[in-house]
Amino acid sequence: MTSTLLRGRTLSFLRWPETVDDHCAWRYEDDGGLLLRDGRIVAAGAYADVEKKADEGVKKIDHRPHLLLPGFIDAHAHFPQMQVIASYGAELLDWLNTYTFPEETKFQNAQHGRRIARLFLDEMVRHGTTTVAAYCSVHKGSAEAFFAESHDRNMLNIAGKVMMDRNAPEGVLDTAQSGYDDSKALIKEWHGKGRQHYAITPRFAITSSPEQLEMAGALCREYPDLHMQTHLSENHAEIAFTLQLYPQARDYTDVYERYGLLGRKSLFGHCIHLSEREADALSDSGSVAVFCPTSNLFLGSGLFNYQRYRTRYKALRIAAATDVGGGTNYSMLRTMDEGYKVIALNGEKLNPFQSFWQLTRGNAEALSVVERIGTLDQGSDADIIVLDARATPAMRLRMETADTLAEELFLLQTLGDDRAVREVYVAGRVMKSDLGLNVGP
Numbered sequence: 001m002t003s004t005l006l007r008g009r010t011l012s013f014l015r016w017p018e019t020v021d022d023h024c025a026w027r028y029e030d031d032g033g034l035l036l037r038d039g040r041i042v043a044a045g046a047y048a049d050v051e052k053k054a055d056e057g058v059k060k061i062d063h064r065p066h067l068l069l070p071g072f073i074d075a076h077a078h079f080p081q082m083q084v085i086a087s088y089g090a091e092l093l094d095w096l097n098t099y100t101f102p103e104e105t106k107f108q109n110a111q112h113g114r115r116i117a118r119l120f121l122d123e124m125v126r127h128g129t130t131t132v133a134a135y136c137s138v139h140k141g142s143a144e145a146f147f148a149e150s151h152d153r154n155m156l157n158i159a160g161k162v163m164m165d166r167n168a169p170e171g172v173l174d175t176a177q178s179g180y181d182d183s184k185a186l187i188k189e190w191h192g193k194g195r196q197h198y199a200i201t202p203r204f205a206i207t208s209s210p211e212q213l214e215m216a217g218a219l220c221r222e223y224p225d226l227h228m229q230t231h232l233s234e235n236h237a238e239i240a241f242t243l244q245l246y247p248q249a250r251d252y253t254d255v256y257e258r259y260g261l262l263g264r265k266s267l268f269g270h271c272i273h274l275s276e277r278e279a280d281a282l283s284d285s286g287s288v289a290v291f292c293p294t295s296n297l298f299l300g301s302g303l304f305n306y307q308r309y310r311t312r313y314k315a316l317r318i319a320a321a322t323d324v325g326g327g328t329n330y331s332m333l334r335t336m337d338e339g340y341k342v343i344a345l346n347g348e349k350l351n352p353f354q355s356f357w358q359l360t361r362g363n364a365e366a367l368s369v370v371e372r373i374g375t376l377d378q379g380s381d382a383d384i385i386v387l388d389a390r391a392t393p394a395m396r397l398r399m400e401t402a403d404t405l406a407e408e409l410f411l412l413q414t415l416g417d418d419r420a421v422r423e424v425y426v427a428g429r430v431m432k433s434d435l436g437l438n439v440g441p
């Protein structure tokens with residue numbers, strides 16, 4: 001197989017950057033090189049050094065003056081909600097009942113599922129997101145459609161059919177048994193096939209009976225290396241209803257705790273209104289709190305206290321996500337721009353290196369996939385994006401006064417979107433270029 005040598009300004013993180021001067025936290029090469037072979041990065045560093053390791057017939061691509069980063073990672077999104085995004089005027093529970101559940105009933109139709117799965121992954125790639133942890137609909141066919149499209153693109157994605165057996169319309173309900181059986185069949189068919197990862201996905205406590213959460217816990221015990229994803233503590237009405245449905249639970253987190261759903265591969269969307277006990281329980285179990293700023297603002301759910309969770313005595317592992325379609329944008333740049341504002345409303349700041357750490361290595365660590373993605377290290381999968389901080393006239397003008405890498409990154413986050421993502425490589429293959437999207441294998 002031929003190899004490819006990319007040239008550009010490379011940026012990859014080694015750990016959380018404490019300040020903008022914490023240079024040991026990242027590796028930046030002004031004239032960097034990445035040698036790709038068989039879908040992996042086989043050499044990385046200064047271009048002059050990497051070039052020496054390339055063989056004769058290597059294909060050279062010069063991306064200067066643009067930045068090369070690991071592909072963005074979105075830790076929580078709902079692919080069946082592409083036609084729910086931008087629905088007006090509701091808080092969480094009304095929003096689910098009025099817009100989301102009726103829309104998700106359409107995924108009974110497998111053809112609809114295939115169309116939306118294709119368009120969703122197109123949109124991910126267009127925005128520079130090379131990995132997403134996705135919720136499918138309750139229908140087994142929706143997960144099959146998602147995985148088939150993801151596998152065709154050779155993307156590393158995490159997904160699962162949602163399990164929900166009450167408090168929703170008939171067309172989006174399974175049963176405790178069928179939810180278990182369908183999940184198990186999907187695990188056998190898709191988990192570990194190429195780059196696909198299955199996530200056990202009870203939607204949330206309100207739409208799962210105790211029997212169903214029991215079955216979800218059983219799956220977690222049977223397949224301990226799988227992810228588990230659900231929602232937790234998003235808004236006050238949701239919390240009150242949950243505690244009404246599970247009167248024996250100490251608090252919302254305890255509902256999941258009782259069924260064995262906490263753990264290092266457990267991803268909890270939102271986590272806005274946690275008590276200290278709940279935050280301790282998440283921390284003790286190594287569970288991940290997923291920050292979804294555009295969604296939390298859009299639905300008026302509340303302000304995720306990122307810095308408190310990160311720095312408390314028992315720190316939380318944190319991921320960042322769009323939560324499309326409660327979220328309002330597919331772009332992780334737009335997401336961190338809103339995240340910055342949420343953190344500012346809590347009286348704190350997130351510096352641009354911390355933001356880009358979160359979007360790449362930070363999310364890869366939170367999803368326990370940093371051995372494969374989230375960095376430009378030798379041995380990593382070649383999921384790489386090319387960012388152009390001069391992508392629009394306004395960005396070009398502002399760049400005239402940006403002198404440092406930190407300023408450039410902050411500009412990308414504040415003004416950037418899919419237009420700033422010039423090219424996208426997935427496992428070494430060009431999936432987006434100036435010519436458009438390349439979707440077929």
Ligand SMILES: [Zn+2]
Pocket residue numbers: 076077078231269323326
């Ligand atoms: Zn969600």
